[in-house]
Amino acid sequence: MDVIVIETPQLGDRSYLVHDGSVALVIDPQRDVDRVETAARDAGVTITHVAETHLHNDYVTGGFALARANGATYLVNAADAVAFEREPVTDGQVIRVGDLTVTVIATPGHTHTHVSYIVSDGTTEAVFSGGSLLFGSVGRTDLVAASDTIGLTHDQYASVRKLVHEAEHEAALFPTHGFGSFCSSGPATGAGSSTIGEQLTANHALTDPDEEHFVRDLIANLTAYPSYYAHMAPANSTGPAASNVQVPESVEAAELTRRLADGEWVVDLRNRVAFSSDHFAGAVSFEYGNGSNFTTYLGWVLPWNEPLTLVGSRGDVEDAIRDLSRIGIDSPDAAIGTEPHALAPDAAVASYPRVGWDEMLRDRADSEPLLDTRRIDEFAASRLAGSINVPLHELLSRMDEIPAGRIWVHCGSGYRAGVAASLLQRAGRDVVHIDAAFDAAASAGVPMAEQTV
Template identity: 85%
Template sequence: MDVIVIETPQLGDRSYLVHDGAVAVVIDPQRDTDRVENAAREAGVTITHVAETHLHNDYVTGGFELARVHGAKYLVNAADPVTFEREPVTDGQVIPVGGLTVTVVATPGHTHTHVSYIVSDGTTEAVFSGGSLLFGSVGRTDLVAASDTVGLTHDQYASVRRLVHEAEHEAALFPTHGFGSFCSSGPATGAGASTIGEQLTANHALTDADEEHFVRDLIANLTAYPSYYAHMAPANTQGPGPANLQVPESLDSAELTRRLAEGEWVVDLRNRVAFSSNHLQGAVSFEYGNGSNFTTYLGWVLPWNEQLTLVGDRADVEDAIRDLSRIGIDSPDAAIGTEPHALAPDAPVASYPRVGWAGVLEGRAEQDVLLDTRRADEFAASHLLDAVSVPLHELLSRLDEIPAGKIWVHCGSGYRAGVAASLLQRAGREVVHVDANFDEASAAGLTLAELTV
């Protein structure tokens, strides 16, 4: 048995191609299936089965389309309310895939109908746990409905214990989530590989003997998750079509100018340093690359299902189109280029100051607003004295709550603050982008608020 890992670091997920040298099963494929097909082609194997662990909440699946194109059996829980033909699977079912066997294990918790797969070649086992057992943690349990969260957390506790009982201790563990995805919860380790045996001693869901304590602790530590998640499972229930990864023809300057003037969403992909110094007035900054959570924050912050225009060099636009297709944002338009004035000579340009913590100390007046755009849990853990908290993902709906005056906007690293600064300027506010790590603020001389317990 050979397991080929297909990473999607932009969303913190992994997909898997598992084969015996001739035929393969693909587990939890992302929507851009060409990566899986390339891996199968390089391995010289035929895709005969595609399997889903659950109806995903954080991305649009490529499973339906991949199975259709390859004439593969599409393994989906018989209990999932899908509208397409599939190979319905149930707990305990064993499916032959060439020289491999795939055993279905019901592991509710992340969703009600979640399943895991134990794959064996007769000698070794591998466990594909989706959003159930992760490295050091488990998948979050609050994505279905608030009223279901407690019950699903109890289910998650029982499921991972059953899963490790069903599998060999030496079995390698291959979760889908847990590599930065907001679908994970708890103290994920950040490890790149693990086994069932290792998790028995390292995973809090398996080492905590008190189920009630585990449930309370996991729920208490759940944080906000992207709003676009609400659209993922419904799309996956319908059987998503193929991703369109083609780069559209670049907009002409007149059309780009019109879109800016009429308040359409024009997204500048350049780095936040370049954006702050010179950008088309009305554009918003979502820096692409450099380890940014571009896809997550764009899908979380901007209104859903409105036309987007991407502005940047061709390579970034092409990659951004691929990334956005994974969360169901299809067919954005584009203006190819990195010089604002050349792209739209008749459109006004804008800029705003960008500073570090020293700049805040030297330049911020007492009446100026210090805006913290981190999540509420981050703010509660530690924040600057007199800071106003409006998480980035709530900013557009709470613009009226921000006090009058110049706004010095910060976050944890500078990325979210760059997005926020552009949104605030677009709304007519005077902004300063604090592009600095929050962890360095105190050492730089800023005062942290005293927290009450």
């Protein structure tokens, strides 16, 4: 048995191609299925089966499209209400994939109908746990409905115990989530690989003997998750098509100027340093690359299903289109280029100051608001004295809460603050982007708020 890992670090997920040297099973493929098909060709195997562990909440699946394109059997829980034909699977069912046996294990918790798969070649086992058992943790349990969260958390506690009971301790563990996805609950370990045996001694869901304590603790530590998640499971239940990742013809200068003037969403993909010094007035900054969580934040912050124009280099635009397709943002327009004056000479341009902590301490007046755009839990843990908190994903709906005056904006690393600064300037506010690590603020001499116990 060979397991090929297909990483999607942009969303913190993994998909898997499992084969016996001849035929293959694909588990939880992302929507851009060409990556999976390339992996199968490179391995010299035929995809005969595609399996879902659950109807995903954080991305649009490629499972339906991949199965159709390859004439493969599509394995989906019989209890899932879907609008397409599939091979319904149930707890305990055993499926043959060439020389491999695939055992279905019902593991509700992340969703009501979640399943895991134990794959064996007769000698070794591999466990594909989706959003059930992760490295050091489990999938979050609050994505279905608030009223279901307590029950699903109890289910998750029982499910991971059932799964490790059914699998060998030596079995390698291959979760879908847990690599940065907001579908994970803490504390994730950040490990790259693990086994069932390792999780028995390292995973809080397995080492906590008190189920009620586990449930309370997990729920208490759940943080905000992207609003676009609400659209993912419904899309996945319909059998979505594969993504279209073609780069469109570049928008002409006059049309780009019109879109900016009309207040359409124009997204600048350049790094936040370049954006702050020279950008189209009315554009917003979502820096692409460098571990920026571009896809997650754009899908979370901007209004859903409104026209979108990407501005940046051809390579960044091409990659951004692929990434956005994974969350159901299809076929955005693009203006290819990195120099605003060359792309649309008649369009208005703008800039704003970008500073570090030293400059903030020197230049900020005490009366000027200090805006923290981190999540509520981050702000509660540690914050700057006198700062106010409006998380980035709530900023558009809470603009009227931002005090008057020049606004100094910060976050954890500078990325979210860059997005927020562009949104504030777009709304007509005078803004300064503090592009600095929050963890370095205290050592730079920035006063910190006293923490209450």
